[in-house]
Amino acid sequence: MQAMTRRLELTNITKRYPGVIANDAITLGVSAGEIHAILGENGAGKSTLMKIIYGAVAADDGEIRFEGKPLGVHSPGHSRHLGIEMVYQHFSLFETVSVAQNIALCQDGRLELTALGDRIRQTAERYGLVVDPDKIVFDLSVGERQQVEILRCLLQKPKLLILDEPTSVLAPQAIDQLFEVLRALAKDGCSILYISHKLDEVRALCDSATVLRNGKVTGDVDPRQATSHELAVMMVGSDLPMTKMPKTTVSAEPVLRVKNLSAEPFGEKGRKLSDITLDVHAGEVVGIAGVSGNGQSELAVCLSGEALDPNSLIQLDGADIGHLPPDRRRKMGLAYVPEERLGRGAVPTHSLMQNAILTGYVRGLAHMGLVKKARARAFANATIDRYSVKTNGAGAQANSLSGGNLQKYILGRELSLEPRLLIAAQPTWGVDVGAASFVRQKIVDLSRNGAAVLIISEELDELLEICDRIHVLSNGRLSAAIPRGEATREKLGLNIGGATLHLPGSGEEPSDAAAH
């Protein structure tokens, strides 16, 4: 076994950036047909390492051997020629052209779309992918786009496929489907490097795992043997604190009251929202579970004030706010963390300090129409410190931060405003394990200090961990709340599927009693 040349071998790969060592003497090997996980938190150096293998970034030190032969300085083009393919976290597909044309762009030779279309259909069928070569990418869902990316790699008959956090954008069913494809591929002898920070996925899919922390290898393990806890300790370097949920007394009157809210679909893939009734009291965290696209964005924009409806009944501390725009609602104590961080949560090309002012004006970062720069900078720096945001300071542009880091900053910014009501969509999306548990604790603490919190999330485990009550939003309708003690994955999962979906009836909210 040992004598055999492995498909990929890295020896002492080192990459230094100004101020950080992204990869510090990393050594690992992958055999033919092996699914190998690179596990680590954001900033552990996973993506850099993959880019080095793929040739998009050059290592400062160390050796890469592919099928026994050393790879010197190589380009992505050279890698593809050798049979190394990579699926990026952010897709490299062009929206305005068809699937087949996108794939043709990555192939040599003339444009022969009909022949290519046939090959696409055959390969798709073989691995159980659903890809229509003639569709325009613009019309595809995120999951379908990923399938196109993977198929594009498969057509090159790769020997090594690198996937960078492939599930971060997928719905649960799509994840299962992806795993099937990857297993079939490995069976055909293709080696797979699977980058992730999600323990359960790595345990379900991978044959072996290399764990990285701060650019160093902290473990080489068989993820099927190791427990999640062991893996987490290797990743984070210490035991993860469990979120503390102190007992709470909730207010008699709800802080947020929504009654019979209906809304038209928002955006092209939107869902009509019908008859939503919801109360959130001070002192509690209420969760809304469900897969995105079931009315989640519609509900969020109605509550934040991006969509106005003078006729719907939305009350904040007893005052009607349905007709008020976002800034008026914020002045009344609402804080909101949208799902899209760039563009809605933060202005991509503005500095973190300027982004702090965007919502921090309600807490004195602006006065009489003038910006208080010193205060804004102090506020931004405090948020960066407290939420350990990795950045080179308050002057950094929002779009220079990694997704998880920006999310921490935006959440930190909103939490620092000490709002009366916090509404957060996908609060820990892309945030690494250690930071996520810190953020969750902060959210719980906010509620225990007398604020009302509403969390809209796709991650059931997260909701089960921090929510006092959980609703399910499915098909634009909201189920009755399930209190903390009774909520289980199974019960909520059934609700998401719509099997036991029963809607809040007239005037009753039985779960309130349970939360008291």
Next chain:
Amino acid sequence: MDLFIAIFTGTMIAATPLLFAALGELIVEKSGVLNLGIEGMMLIGAAIAFWLSFNGYSLGIAFIGGALAGMITAGIFAVVALSLLANQYAAGLALAIFGSGVSAMIGTGFGSTPVETLRPIDIPVLSDIWLLGPLLFKFDVLVYLAIALVPATAWWLNHTKSGLVLRTVGESPQTAHAIGYNAIRIRYAAVLYGGAMAGLAGAYMSVAYTAIWVEGMTAGRGWIALSLVVFASWRPYRVLAGAILFGGMTILQLHGQILGLPLPSEVLSAAPYIAAIVVLVMISQNRSRMRLDVPASLAKPFRADG
């Protein structure tokens, strides 16, 4: 009937420089670059072509020289906007002003001496057919070239791999770079081609259309070509339709008094611009359709990072 033939042929000839310039700019914009300096490149092309013709060179040399001059002018823009990453709007506007100044300087010695003009082709039999002859077979060769360029451009953009690559660079140079295309080189090529077409359009103005040098002789046609590209929502056949429409406006202006049109000629000259704005508003209504035609990264600078 003679008036009809005069208006029709006049329209086609007026549309020809618009077609060259607009089809060139369409390629530039499809690569994601906005070059506002068409007027300047046309003027320089016009001046150089006239100078060559004035000094006794053949018409062929004059046209090639005009195209090369436009291309070199575009090269200045390309270096400033693509390599030095200057703001494309500012660089393009500067180019327009630069071109009008340089062309005026070149043209100081021309006086009002006319030069030899490009003659219409004369095909025995065909050109003499009643009505059809003068309508179809009595133009100069560049008119036919301009019209042939329309299907050629459309076919190249939609049915060749290089056309596909150009469009995708215009959508996302980052992505094109990521999958291994040299986005900056492709944009350079597009800008140079656009310059050559604008130079040719200018040359047509000076040695075929008027055959006499007048300072600032393109008279805003560079700007019309620019708005034509938007008017056509970046589609070659619509550029043809637009060029004929706008060319027709120019001719109607000339014949307006003869025809007894009740409109003042100023309204007719403004009409193309108003039409471009109306079309822009109309295509902006359907956002998803628009996204398929508009080059998504138009006028956004791109730097290839390692």
